[in-house]
Amino acid sequence: MDIKTMIDRVAAAVQAVREANPLVGSVTNGVTMEFVANAQLAAGGSAAMVYLPDEAEYLVEASGAFYVNMGTLMPVYEETIPAATRKAAALGRPWVLDPVGIGIGSLRGRLLADMAACPPSIIRGNASEILALAALWGLSDEQGCVRGVDATDEVAAARMAAVELARWTCGAVAVSGEEDLVTDGHTVATCRGGSPLMEKVTGFGCSLGGVMAVHAASADPFTAALASVLLYNLAGSRAAVAAQAPASFKAAFLDELYRADAMDVSGNHFSLQEV
Amino acid sequence: MDIKTMIDRVAAAVQAVREANPLVGSVTNGVTMEFVANAQLAAGGSAAMVYLPDEAEYLVEASGAFYVNMGTLMPVYEETIPAATRKAAALGRPWVLDPVGIGIGSLRGRLLADMAACPPSIIRGNASEILALAALWGLSDEQGCVRGVDATDEVAAARMAAVELARWTCGAVAVSGEEDLVTDGHTVATCRGGSPLMEKVTGFGCSLGGVMAVHAASADPFTAALASVLLYNLAGSRAAVAAQAPASFKAAFLDELYRADAMDVSGNHFSLQEV
């Protein structure tokens, strides 16, 4: 994979979303669902969130891609999440998993373990979450160390776990941190940008997963994940120029997400390495 | 209905809310419930949201009007929503329905079908939702075409469905779009204003329904619906002068909702036509 081809693919992915306004359904975190929806809209998609099993199945079918975020699970998710992932597998619909909260509670553990049988197209998490998911699926011996919803591990420590997960799922894995890593199991992209303020506002990770689903509606998983990371880094860097505190930074970020064009995003710095 | 009378009624409705600070209970969409509450507060009301059946009954009784938004249904809503609408009917309490998501899932379909027996005072939706609801209640043969939570039909296409629904409910119906339509089944008001950015932020439709409930606490359904649409168009137009991207636009909109006075709202352009 040479970098010029990748830059063109990223630009095409961002452009396609701006033109096609793809619908993306989500089962997602109550804390951040408004941020997820607004980020998906700002990136050029259309958003719909549901809690119930048959509604999730309907939306998987109606959407270009689907998003499952494991935060704030409700009892009914015991049915909703498997219904959605089975439907996505049956239809070959791309879907994105954010394993937030991995390690907390028995339902989350069971649902995530069962996903090994019908894996997501894209997995996005922080380093600790990616390490924990690879361990849960028997792909790695390292457990990672999640503290609530925060990472205590560095992105580099999750590199091999990410590669193994991407190979196992035949999809893409993105690890968020100071330096972001995106891999399809063969190529690893590393990207810099954004702002430390992204840690001071809830939902930057959750909404990045939602935006990956928007891009996965028309691009392959690796391109969709990388385009979304580059878009976030670009908008985050620009917002940090305009705002130095969390709430004004968040508003500036969503504004910049909306303003960013395909050339700006694909021109944001990243590098590629073969594994 | 002459326009001067209507202008006076709108001004009186907006003024009454600013003075009386009416409490409005809601069973509403998880994605946008904070926006709904903040819009209700900015318009001069007081907001309380609940999930459970007996809490909804309590709030129907304690509130000047009630709001039911059909987004993100939970299993318990199978009891909560009928409990609320039955209580509203028993007490003659005005209530507003937003049939968002109509067509998605079996519970939503059953709940909406049952509402034909104790209909809302105001229905607010996009053109596709209004067409679908009129079809569900057997008032029209056109089905409309909802895509997730978005309209694919034009407001004009839903004009007759809106009129039929308003006659059937003896209430008011508002169809949101580039040109908004509000009718009591005899008179049709058309209104312009707002901004295309209202489509780029989640919750403008949901929160407009919530603000209609605030006005319905003291005004008749048609006046309450029209006053709210005019208020939204005014605040949206003003916010679009201050902000050109979604997140800063949303903040500017809520600020303008708070600042708008009765004269400004009632003086915003609209026209009336007898059906």
Added chain:
Amino acid sequence: MDIKTMIDRVAAAVQAVREANPLVGSVTNGVTMEFVANAQLAAGGSAAMVYLPDEAEYLVEASGAFYVNMGTLMPVYEETIPAATRKAAALGRPWVLDPVGIGIGSLRGRLLADMAACPPSIIRGNASEILALAALWGLSDEQGCVRGVDATDEVAAARMAAVELARWTCGAVAVSGEEDLVTDGHTVATCRGGSPLMEKVTGFGCSLGGVMAVHAASADPFTAALASVLLYNLAGSRAAVAAQAPASFKAAFLDELYRADAMDVSGNHFSLQEV
């Protein structure tokens, strides 16, 4: 308790949070959970919200303190909230209660009544909520008069109820209003500041409770409650200089919450009185 000691304790509490970034788990209100999380992050903590019983137990154990807000109860909270409070009692973990909505619905009444047996470290509410809770626990004959989620009583009217509750719980009680009151049952602190715009945005009360939990992770209940009230009053006063309408005020407030340092907070005016 002399004021100089108290000022030093407040400064130390604010500083400790900025340095230790304590994790605080919450079972909290759907309307305002994003605001709660963002306020906890801006104050220097880390936030995680859950709905399910075993997840709440896990988070009580993993957190420095826990937050229970009684808004928007779900059916599963019948198990979740007692599981969390029993776990907190078993581990001696501090926790904060916001009895929002007291008087609405049977589940809320039962859950709050049962808390008399394993009481919170800090209770935060408006005057009507504090009066109603003291009456529910048999500590006072005055019932208070809650209207939805709003107070209809003055802070001064809840003074004795707050003192009785603080003595009964051996913790602290904070009553929010134009003039805020914080007591440990022996000393009463009164504080001024903030802005009337805090009533025009949903979640200032809820998020203050969440921020109290952040400070309770490292300070005693009285100091944690007082430090949080002073921090809110300071950030509110500063935000009111920058913004005169609700949405821009809210953003400015969160920015100021993030910027406030320990000296600024502890230097904000308050007075102490022995009961």
